[in-house]
Amino acid sequence: MGSITETRQFDIPKLCKAGVVVNEGPDFQVEVQMVPVPEPGPDDILVRLKFTGLCSSDIHLMQGDLGMPPMSTFGVRSPGHEGAGIVVKVGANVKNFKLGDRAGVKPIVDTCGTCSLCLVDKETYCKAAIHSGLMTAGTYQQYLVSPARYASPIPDGIPDEVAAPIMCSASTIYRSLVESNLRAGSWVVFPGGGGGVGIQGVQLAKAMGMRPIVVDTGASKRELSLKMGAEAFVDFVETDDSAKAVIEIADGVGAHGVFVTAPAAYKTAVSFIGNRVGSMIMCIGLPPAGTMILGTDPCEFIFKNLTIKGTLVGSRSDTAAALDYAKRGMLHQICEVYPINRLPEGVEKLRKGQVAGRIVVNFDWEE
Numbered sequence: 001m002g003s004i005t006e007t008r009q010f011d012i013p014k015l016c017k018a019g020v021v022v023n024e025g026p027d028f029q030v031e032v033q034m035v036p037v038p039e040p041g042p043d044d045i046l047v048r049l050k051f052t053g054l055c056s057s058d059i060h061l062m063q064g065d066l067g068m069p070p071m072s073t074f075g076v077r078s079p080g081h082e083g084a085g086i087v088v089k090v091g092a093n094v095k096n097f098k099l100g101d102r103a104g105v106k107p108i109v110d111t112c113g114t115c116s117l118c119l120v121d122k123e124t125y126c127k128a129a130i131h132s133g134l135m136t137a138g139t140y141q142q143y144l145v146s147p148a149r150y151a152s153p154i155p156d157g158i159p160d161e162v163a164a165p166i167m168c169s170a171s172t173i174y175r176s177l178v179e180s181n182l183r184a185g186s187w188v189v190f191p192g193g194g195g196g197v198g199i200q201g202v203q204l205a206k207a208m209g210m211r212p213i214v215v216d217t218g219a220s221k222r223e224l225s226l227k228m229g230a231e232a233f234v235d236f237v238e239t240d241d242s243a244k245a246v247i248e249i250a251d252g253v254g255a256h257g258v259f260v261t262a263p264a265a266y267k268t269a270v271s272f273i274g275n276r277v278g279s280m281i282m283c284i285g286l287p288p289a290g291t292m293i294l295g296t297d298p299c300e301f302i303f304k305n306l307t308i309k310g311t312l313v314g315s316r317s318d319t320a321a322a323l324d325y326a327k328r329g330m331l332h333q334i335c336e337v338y339p340i341n342r343l344p345e346g347v348e349k350l351r352k353g354q355v356a357g358r359i360v361v362n363f364d365w366e367e
């Protein structure tokens with residue numbers, strides 16, 4: 001093993017490309033700049049990313065509207081929390097990765113590993129969790145250091161452009177689908193679900209035997225939703241009453257599950273359950289802090305046995321499970337690939353809500 005490691009040294013540059021936020025806050029912009037390549041510590045790996053996904057949370061982090069301390073508090077200028085690449089340097093203590101292995105970086109790069117939450121697969125809630133792209137440089141930066149224990153191995157057979165958005169979007173919605181406890185055959189609605197997390201949800205729900213319905217607008221989101229397994233697409237601009245349309249599709253009764261990935265959809269989330277008893281409303285998309293209240297008449301909870309529940313991002317085991325769906329061919333490419341130099345344009349498009357599925361940026365393609 002030693003000899004293999006020694007013969008596969010990688011040339012590591014001093015500087016690498018990174019999408020960097022300037023003017024952090026409501027009027028932020030992103031520029032591609034050259035930044036220093038970080039040095040891994042003894043327990044870390046250095047990953048050369050091939051792809052990073054662009055996630056709506058990145059926009060909120062750059063805007064600084066999530067009620068968290070801004071990125072600059074931590075000296076971080078590059079957001080991003082879903083990246084896939086290869087290991088180009090390993091720290092002296094690292095045993096679970098070797099040079100040339102494929103690795104993914106997730107929304108959380110490390111946890112304490114020993115608290116009661118870490119021990120029961122609630123590690124993403126660990127008080128010591130380190131959030132990538134907020135507390136440490138994110139996946140908009142090509143060369144990234146990650147604690148080896150928390151990085152995700154990427155199995156062969158999954159293209160990097162598919163693996164990258166699994167790190168946040170697919171594993172996040174996988175967690176929510178699992179925690180919803182909904183069974184095969186359940187009608188599940190994704191309001192505003194034409195974006196990255198929603199489309200991954202459609203694919204995974206379908207794979208789990210559920211019956212996805214997407215409520216969103218526009219031809220590209222309609223096409224992608226149906227292609228990825230939605231049984232129906234309700235265009236909320238063309239339809240007078242989206243909830244009524246969904247209830248009609250869901251056997252005239254209503255949805256068993258509502259997965260809110262787009263914050264604006266919290267306003268109407270309860271309406272999709274109709275008269276379904278025992279339905280679940282799952283909160284996933286992060287609204288700007290203090291802008292949204294979700295709830296309804298307590299009678300709805302009582303007479304309909306309604307549950308409203310939230311889930312955060314996926315844990316290591318959620319990510320491994322989502323990667324396994326991809327390996328089995330059940331998660332497809334949902335992204336448009338941009339060259340690194342067009343990352344700012346991709347961010348702008350995402351900020352305007354114009355992205356169907358995901359934009360994934362290729363660091364090796366400059367254009």
Ligand SMILES: [Zn+2]
Nearest residue numbers: 055057168169
């Ligand atoms: Zn994300």
Ligand SMILES: [Zn+2]
Nearest residue numbers: 112115118126
């Ligand atoms: Zn912990």
